[in-house]
Amino acid sequence: MLDSNLSHWLEAEADALDRGLREADDVLPQLASAGVLGLGVDEQYGGAGGDTCAAVEAIAAVAGHSLTAAFVLWGQRTFIEYLLHTDNATLRERLLGDLLSGEVAGATGLSNAMKYLSGIEELGVRAAPTAAGWQLDGRLPWVTNLRKRGFVVAAAVELSGAAPFIAAIPDDLPGLTRSEDLQLLGLQSSNTAALQLDALQLQHDWLLAGDARQYLPRVRPGFLGLQCGMTIGLTRRCLQEVERHLAGSRSVLEAEWRELCAQLEQCAAELKHGLCAGRFQSEPASMFHLRIALAELAGQAVQLELQASGGKAYLQQYGAGFARRLRESAFVPIVTPSLVQLRGELQRQAAGADA
Ligand SMILES: Cc1cc2nc3c(=O)[nH]c(=O)nc-3n(C[C@H](O)[C@H](O)[C@H](O)COP(=O)(O)OP(=O)(O)OC[C@H]3O[C@@H](n4cnc5c(N)ncnc54)[C@H](O)[C@@H]3O)c2cc1C
Structure with missing residues (x-):
């Protein structure tokens, strides 16, 4: 659950953040004061404790309101993850406090x-x-x-x-x-x-x-897992919007909506389970498949939201939230590792296994 002040701020500012009408430097202090930067960071390092899955869910919750803010949170939290995995304890001690408080942007x-x-x-x-x-x-x-x-x-x-x-x-x-x-x-x-x-x-x-070459595979599960939180949150929000329209003539969409909800939560559960079990470092391909599946679900969910809303979504007066989610969803396939990169990587691995 997100702090309600942060939820309200994000909901009110999401369009302005997406379109550059709100000062970008305002985002990090909002995230810091809601206590989300230290989730999944051990208390001995000044964090809030818990595991990385708590951070994934926080990024998802923020993305449900604003993908811009969720991406800022991803950058900050991923840099923190780099410090948690470094052998340079002096650098960690020097930087971590200011990153957790949002004094310095990562x-x-x-x-x-x-x-x-x-x-x-x-x-x-x-x-x-x-x-x-x-x-x-x-x-x-x-x-x-x-x-x-x-x-x-x-x-x-x-x-x-x-x-x-x-x-x-x-x-x-x-x-x-x-x-x-x-x-x-x-x-x-x-x-x-x-x-x-x-x-x-x-x-x-x-x-x-x-x-x-040794360090990157170690931090990649965190990098990618936290990034998937963005897709999970955006997709959940689209599906919530669909649900609001299901009564009456839109009930024909209900079966597809149920199917997408089930697939999304299945992927999210697999992601969190793999992250907490430390499985993705030795099995990166399974994480790549999840990232691809989640990106495809995001695309389907935003289209289902459009069908559920109908023409209203196309009117600026009513459809600002949908229009923003449509633009936000365009980011999902291209952020590194992009779907093209992952498909290429999986193809190379499959060719290597066949050889
Ligand atoms: C909003 C946003 C924020 C991002 N933030 C980060 C970040 O914090 N850290 C980070 O490391 N990466 C960041 N990226 C980069 C992102 O992760 C991808 O690497 C980037 O989108 C390029 O991916 P690609 O698959 O198109 O790459 P490629 O396959 O390398 O590029 C495809 C084509 O696009 C062209 N191209 C790619 N980038 C540019 C450019 N800047 N200008 C002109 N032509 C270009 C290439 O020359 C090529 O022809 C961000 C991207 C976006 C859109």
């Missing part, structure tokens, strides 16, 4: 790294060793939660002759330039921009992981 620029892990693209940031650390150059074309006042971003870095590594990069280093906000179809108040790194001097103590 941004995850690791789409590039996840694609790199699947052999899809080269890393966009390169390092040259220096006496105190590294000089970094390159670009991160998409990063969310780059708050104008204080952020730290996680990036994967290519290092010639050695394993690629994962670094945390604070926003106040010379050589780091944030672009203007990207102009998006939706999710506009999400502080999404590009980062340019030019001769940026980073010290060793900002290292999150010395070997990206």
Whole structure:
């Protein structure tokens, strides 16, 4: 259950957040004061305790109101997850408190790294060793939660002759330039921009992981599981909207609605069970299948909402919530790992198994 102040704020601001009419920097303080940033974080680290599934459900609950806010929460909570998995205890101690309180925004620029892990693209940031650390150059074309006042971003870095590594990069280093906000179809108040790194001097103590190829598979279940929370919440909300229309002539949709509700809750239960059992690190394919199934359910649910609402959904006067969910749902298949990437990965794994 979400704090009722947060629920009301999100419900009132969801359209403005999606269209960029509300200041993006307002989102994180709202999430922090409702206590959702520390869910699934051990109390010894200053969190609220519980397991990652509590965080998945919190992201789902936020996404039921606003996918923009849920994506900001995903970025923040996923960065926290990176810190929970780092061997650099000093960095964790330095950053975790400010991330849990929302003082600092955590941004995850690791789409590039996840694609790199699947052999899809080269890393966009390169390092040259220096006496105190590294000089970094390159670009991160998409990063969310780059708050104008204080952020730290996680990036994967290519290092010639050695394993690629994962670094945390604070926003106040010379050589780091944030672009203007990207102009998006939706999710506009999400502080999404590009980062340019030019001769940026980073010290060793900002290292999150010395070997990206070992670290990324460890954090991927959290990365992807928390991201699935967004899809679960959006889909649940569409199906709730369908239910409101089922009486009378729309009753013909009831069987499909029941089927989608059952499939959604089945997928959500499997996801949470696999996450808590730690199954997805050794069986990533089963998580990829769940991500694909959830994305397909989101697409079907938003279309069913349209059928259930009928022409009213097409009128600006009544249909703003539906129109926003339609735009929000367009994000689900393309966020990394995108459905195209996952299908390619599953195809490669199947071909490898046959060989
Ligand atoms: C609202 C939003 C927020 C995002 N936030 C993050 C984040 O916080 N962290 C993160 O790591 N990633 C983020 N991403 C990136 C996302 O996860 C995907 O990597 C991105 O959508 C590209 O996926 P793709 O499958 O199209 O990639 P690709 O298959 O690599 O690209 C497909 C085609 O689109 C082109 N293309 C892709 N991106 C751009 C671009 N920026 N400009 C011009 N052409 C482009 C490519 O050149 C290619 O032709 C975000 C994306 C969106 C839409």
